[in-house]
Amino acid sequence: MSRYRRAKAGGSSYFFTVVAYQRQPILCEDAIRNALHAAIAKVRATRPFEIDAWVLMPDHLHCVWTLPEGDADFSARWMKIKRSVSLACGENYRRADLLSASKQKHRESTIWQRRFWEHQIRDEDDFVRHVDYIHFNPVKHGHVQQVADWPYSTFHRYVRDGLYAQDWAGAKEGMELKYD
Numbered sequence: 780m781s782r783y784r785r786a787k788a789g790g791s792s793y794f795f796t797v798v799a800y801q802r803q804p805i806l807c808e809d810a811i812r813n814a815l816h817a818a819i820a821k822v823r824a825t826r827p828f829e830i831d832a833w834v835l836m837p838d839h840l841h842c843v844w845t846l847p848e849g850d851a852d853f854s855a856r857w858m859k860i861k862r863s864v865s866l867a868c869g870e871n872y873r874r875a876d877l878l879s880a881s882k883q884k885h886r887e888s889t890i891w892q893r894r895f896w897e898h899q900i901r902d903e904d905d906f907v908r909h910v911d912y913i914h915f916n917p918v919k920h921g922h923v924q925q926v927a928d929w930p931y932s933t934f935h936r937y938v939r940d941g942l943y944a945q946d947w948a949g950a951k952e953g954m955e956l957k958y959d
Contacts, residue, residue: 795843806839819860913932
């Protein structure tokens with residue numbers, strides 16, 4: 780069995796990438812979005828965390844969370860969120876053709892990839908770079924020409940709060956964002 784080393788600094792901010800199983804383009808569908816919203820609210824009620832930035836793409840999502848001081852257990856939060864979405868949507872998104880022996884053995888749905896990727900944010904520049912990457916992602920993947928045109932993003936909250944201009948990073952040709 781693989782052993783993954785994960786950052787474990789309580790009170791830190793983390794960048795995450797969570798992917799739909801076999802990159803199915805299902806995450807922006809109403810049922811999944813609503814179940815994801817409800818799951819996050821439910822988990823945050825008992826295991827609080829701040830959502831600093833978020834983008835939901837058809838086949839993956841990126842976000843930055845800040846955990847409470849002394850708490851580094853993002854894995855349990857993701858497990859509960861993914862499980863809740865799987866239970867809420869599992870029957871409608873069950874794909875027998877995608878059920879591997881391993882997925883059956885572990886009683887997993889065909890909504891999520893088993894793991895996720897995380898990066899502990901190092902400093903303010905790293906935080907800004909990852910938040911910008913998150914908000915630019917729909918343009919990068921060719922879903923929209925303007926960041927403001929993607930509805931499933933905290934970009935709109937950043938505009939409302941005066942942190943971005945409405946036309947921030949407007950065109951793919953005009954900006955190339957990279958992260959570690």
